Amino acid sequence: MEKLLFRSTNHQAPLASFREVLLRGQAPDYGLYVPVSFPVLTPEEMASFSSASYANIATVVLRKFLQGEMEEQVLEKIAGESYNFDVPLIEVENGLYLLRLDRGPTASFKDFAARMMARLMHYFAARENRRLTVLVATSGDTGGAVAAAFYGLENVSVVVLFPEQEVTSRQRRQMTTLGRNILAVAVRGKFDDCQALVKQAFNDPKLAGLNLTSANSINFGRLLPQAVYYFYAWSRVAGDGVVFSVPSGNFGNLCGGVLARKMGLPVRRFVVAVNENDEFPRFLKTGHYQPVVPSRQCSSNAMNVGHPSNLARLVDWYGGWLTDERDEQGRVLRQGCLKKPPDMEKMRADFLSFSISEAEVDETITSVYRRYGLVLEPHGAVAFRAAQKADLSGPLVVLETADPAKFPEKIRALLGLDPPLPPALLGLEDRPEVYETIPAEYSRLVSLLQRFSSP
Numbered sequence: 304m305e306k307l308l309f310r311s312t313n314h315q316a317p318l319a320s321f322r323e324v325l326l327r328g329q330a331p332d333y334g335l336y337v338p339v340s341f342p343v344l345t346p347e348e349m350a351s352f353s354s355a356s357y358a359n360i361a362t363v364v365l366r367k368f369l370q371g372e373m374e375e376q377v378l379e380k381i382a383g384e385s386y387n388f389d390v391p392l393i394e395v396e397n398g399l400y401l402l403r404l405d406r407g408p409t410a411s412f413k414d415f416a417a418r419m420m421a422r423l424m425h426y427f428a429a430r431e432n433r434r435l436t437v438l439v440a441t442s443g444d445t446g447g448a449v450a451a452a453f454y455g456l457e458n459v460s461v462v463v464l465f466p467e468q469e470v471t472s473r474q475r476r477q478m479t480t481l482g483r484n485i486l487a488v489a490v491r492g493k494f495d496d497c498q499a500l501v502k503q504a505f506n507d508p509k510l511a512g513l514n515l516t517s518a519n520s521i522n523f524g525r526l527l528p529q530a531v532y533y534f535y536a537w538s539r540v541a542g543d544g545v546v547f548s549v550p551s552g553n554f555g556n557l558c559g560g561v562l563a564r565k566m567g568l569p570v571r572r573f574v575v576a577v578n579e580n581d582e583f584p585r586f587l588k589t590g591h592y593q594p595v596v597p598s599r600q601c602s603s604n605a606m607n608v609g610h611p612s613n614l615a616r617l618v619d620w621y622g623g624w625l626t627d628e629r630d631e632q633g634r635v636l637r638q639g640c641l642k643k644p645p646d647m648e649k650m651r652a653d654f655l656s657f658s659i660s661e662a663e664v665d666e667t668i669t670s671v672y673r674r675y676g677l678v679l680e681p682h683g684a685v686a687f688r689a690a691q692k693a694d695l696s697g698p699l700v701v702l703e704t705a706d707p708a709k710f711p712e713k714i715r716a717l718l719g720l721d722p723p724l725p726p727a728l729l730g731l732e733d734r735p736e737v738y739e740t741i742p743a744e745y746s747r748l749v750s751l752l753q754r755f756s757s758p
């Protein structure tokens with residue numbers, strides 16, 4: 304079988320294979336990798352989904368991209384290990400569904416991408432007898448999901464940097480109570496400092512021997528597994544022309560859906576639900592792109608993104624070119640320059656986008672509980688409210704991306720109840736924490752990386 308190849312959205316990087324794309328993350332020209340062409344599922348493959356397990360559907364979707372890279376039996380085994388938890392699809396009322404993507408080991412939808420990506424990286428590292436070091440900066444949930452996904456996998460170490468004062472104690476414990484191949488590092492600084500340290504490390508030739516790789520949402524290996532739950536939901540809700548409402552931050556989730564559509568899934572429309580960071584609905588309306596700087600702080604904190612990193616991919620897929628302007632050292636001078644506009648008419652036909660205020664989030668959590676007895680958390684509430692505003696005829700699937708128990712104060716204040724802790728979050732308080740603390744200085748990160756990565 305011919306291998307599928309990938310190009311960069313910045314048009315200046317050589318074509319790459321899936322393996323290279325997965326291990327490299329970002330393209331060398333700072334662009335995002337996208338497939339040169341999109342494989343399409345056959346009608347027989349699509350028809351088989353209604354009686355297939357989640358893991359089976361994942362195998363069929365992913366093998367389109369992994370042909371020539373991995374044997375199907377290996378992929379099947381990896382999919383079975385990655386997706387060993389429930390994916391409930393609740394019919395809220397006639398034609399309106401809630402897809403709960405919060406049942407994984409860290410109670411966040413990031414588990415779907417992280418668990419598959421971890422196993423794919425582990426497979427390629429082991430096959431080549433290489434050791435990899437995954438370096439990731441987190442403002443909260445990504446760190447826990449990535450750490451849990453890689454925990455115990457040989458040949459791969461994970462170093463996760465988090466801002467000492469900016470994560471909740473529960474989020475910190477999800478990273479610091481694992482140990483083994485996971486090193487948690489508290490940085491005395493802000494999330495932006497963590498991200499800057501990580502970027503500097505990726506561009507440092509002195510660290511080439513460590514095989515550093517990234518697990519953030521620009522990696523196509525994190526995007527691809529997110530196409531699968533769109534196929535899964537479609538196979539369970541009778542009827543074509545399904546609409547999805549997607550709570551969006553960095554737009555990885557949405558790009559997973561658009562990828563599914565390009566692979567043949569009959570999606571009528573996407574409702575792009577954002578919080579008060581409203582750059583996308585404004586862009587859709589006006590055709591002018593202007594990031595929200597600094598990003599606005601909302602209760603749906605994983606969506607507090609004023610310049611979504613995956614937007615470059617989406618714009619590329621609609622024939623445009625969005626990129627950051629950089630100097631010769633690669634430092635960003637200006638974010639989000641639209642060098643070529645995408646086909647706005649086509650985008651408007653495929654996407655409806657709404658910015659949901661904090662007051663609307665609270666109102667939605669309350670009214671959905673009163674009306675349906677269903678407890679939403681802020682990210683899911685943004686998507687639910689946007690779906691109501693879109694007012695499209697069904698079937699309509701709203702994605703719920705986190706467990707309400709991650710927002711106990713908000714739920715208690717609005718509904719007067721304590722959402723039960725899922726198994727994923729039980730017992731965290733009792734486990735010992737181990738982590739290093741460093742100032743936001745690059746030399747300190749380098750010595751730590753060198754010590755941890757060479758056992």
Ligand SMILES: *Cc1c(COP(=O)(O)O)cnc(C)c1O
Pocket residue numbers: 411412413444520550551552553554555556557605606682704705
């Ligand atoms: C990351 C995250 C999102 C946003 O997903 P993107 O792929 O960044 O758009 C939404 N909800 C939760 C709970 C998240 O953790």
